[in-house]
Amino acid sequence: VIDEAKLIKNLEILKTVQDRTDCKILLAQKAFSNFNFYPLIGKYLAGTTASGINEAMLCHNYMPYAENHIFAPAFTEKDMAEIVKICDHIVFNSPSQLLRFGRMAKEAGKSVGLRINPECSTQGDHAIYDPCAPGSRLGVTLENFPEHLAGELSGLHFHTLCEQNSDCLLYTSDAA
Numbered sequence: 223v224i225d226e227a228k229l230i231k232n233l234e235i236l237k238t239v240q241d242r243t244d245c246k247i248l249l250a251q252k253a254f255s256n257f258n259f260y261p262l263i264g265k266y267l268a269g270t271t272a273s274g275i276n277e278a279m280l281c282h283n284y285m286p287y288a289e290n291h292i293f294a295p296a297f298t299e300k301d302m303a304e305i306v307k308i309c310d311h312i313v314f315n316s317p318s319q320l321l322r323f324g325r326m327a328k329e330a331g332k333s334v335g336l337r338i339n340p341e342c343s344t345q346g347d348h349a350i351y352d353p354c355a356p357g358s359r360l361g362v363t364l365e366n367f368p369e370h371l372a373g374e375l376s377g378l379h380f381h382t383l384c385e386q387n388s389d390c391l392l393y394t395s396d397a398a
Contacts, residue, residue: 224256233266240268248291251277260284272309275301282308293337293379295360297323306330313337313379315361317368324374333376337361342397344382344390354382354394 236247246268249260257280260270269289272278281290292305293313302323305312312327313335314320320336327334339361345352353360361380362368382390 224259226262229259230262233263237266246289248289251280255280257284264288269310275304278305278309293335302326306332311335311376315359317362317366317371320368320371320374324371328374334374335377335379336371336375337379338367339363340380340394340397342394344386344393352382354380354397 239245240247249263249267249270251270252273255277260280261284264285264287267288269291270277270281270285271291271293272281274292274294278290278292281288289311290309291311291313292309293315295315297305297314297319306327307330309332311333312323314323315337317336320334324334337360339358340354341356341358341363343352343355345355352358380394382394
């Protein structure tokens with residue numbers, strides 16, 4: 223059960239944050255993939271972030287006017303051929319992915335990013351789930367960062383775990 227009035231109230235708050243800060247707020251589809259509400263959500267947020275081709279298709283089909291961002295630990299040739307048609311921003315997990323698909327994405331006019339791992343865990347006892355924990359295979363570490371490919375990037379991607387406060391994000395950002 224979704225209370226539409228409460229959803230709209232929260233979306234209005236997020237829209238105000240976007241307007242005041244000149245930032246973009248994206249719907250994390252993994253956390254809320256109720257695509258029946260996408261047309262409503264699209265009136266307030268800049269777009270969505272997808273964790274694979276299926277979520278990217280949901281944004282494309284139900285919020286076609288919104289930005290469509292995607293990150294996945296791995297991409298296939300078949301999926302990438304479709305992704306470059308429907309996504310605006312593609313984040314690769316590794317330098318090898320960037321080398322394999324980056325040119326295709328850029329030739330399609332897409333923004334290209336690389337996920338980094340600042341190796342700065344904020345989880346302690348849950349490090350196995352932490353994308354910034356030492357040893358995580360989500361993103362490239364500073365030691366393995368491909369400086370020769372930096373000019374190919376529009377930006378970098380990192381995050382801490384969900385359900386944390388802004389202090390953990392700031393801590394991770396400082397480490398990045």
